[in-house]
């Protein structure tokens with residue numbers, strides 16, 4: 262049986278749509294989960310959504326895209342939990358709005374800040390304590406736009422591609438150590454923020470969470486340096 266009892270994980274972006282599924286799955290496996298957000302109200306909303314699963318949730322008002330705030334989060338997590346068994350980077354968000362030649366510099370800078378700079382600050386802050394912890398994991402969530410350009414969403418694809426390469430570089434740098442760095446490349450995910458029903462083949466945030474919980478557990482210990490594509494749920498067999 263999958264258990265993460267006694268282990269503590271930091272989920273950056275845990276107050277977001279996909280992050281919620283990751284946080285729920287880790288909590289249900291018995292982990293303690295530290296979730297930062299820039300907004301207290303988002304953390305309170307997450308706690309309410311989790312209901313009885315929220316035992317073991319530790320929320321911290323922090324900005325993982327800011328070096329000093331992210332360092333305070335790390336220090337608080339280490340003080341409260343002793344060691345951190347894993348960090349999950351579910352940071353960023355989708356932007357689609359204009360051809361690359363018409364993107365404003367404000368939109369360009371915001372998308373790169375949210376989808377590239379913040380994941381880098383988070384990785385830079387948490388990789389060191391993770392390297393010091395036996396069996397630790399670092400898991401980054403990315404999207405298929407990192408691989409395939411989407412019209413009018415150029416900055417999202419560019420930031421996603423750079424962040425995917427960052428994760429691969431981190432995995433290369435961790436090779437030969439005990440730290441397992443893995444990346445999930447996700448297709449569209451149905452979250453609480455999805456407008457409408459989505460498509461039947463889309464994964465749900467809880468399904469992504471279940472896979473993350475498996476990957477960071479002892480059951481996933483043979484997987485290291487992987488880029489796992491989770492694009493569509495397979496269609497059911499037709500009679």
Ligand SMILES: NC(=O)c1ccc[n+]([C@@H]2O[C@H](COP(=O)([O-])OP(=O)(O)OC[C@H]3O[C@@H](n4cnc5c(N)ncnc54)[C@H](OP(=O)(O)O)[C@@H]3O)[C@@H](O)[C@H]2O)c1
Nearest residue numbers: 274277278279298299326352353354375379404447449450
């Ligand atoms: N939703 C999908 O269909 C989908 C598909 C493929 C891949 N993904 C990937 O899944 C991850 C999460 O996506 P999502 O849909 O869950 O997004 P979301 O609901 O918008 O949540 C994004 C989270 O990222 C954090 N964040 C964004 N910009 C930040 C910044 N500049 N500094 C610090 N924190 C920042 C937010 O933190 P605060 O709480 O502080 O605001 C928020 O919790 C992303 O990496 C995305 O590429 C999502």
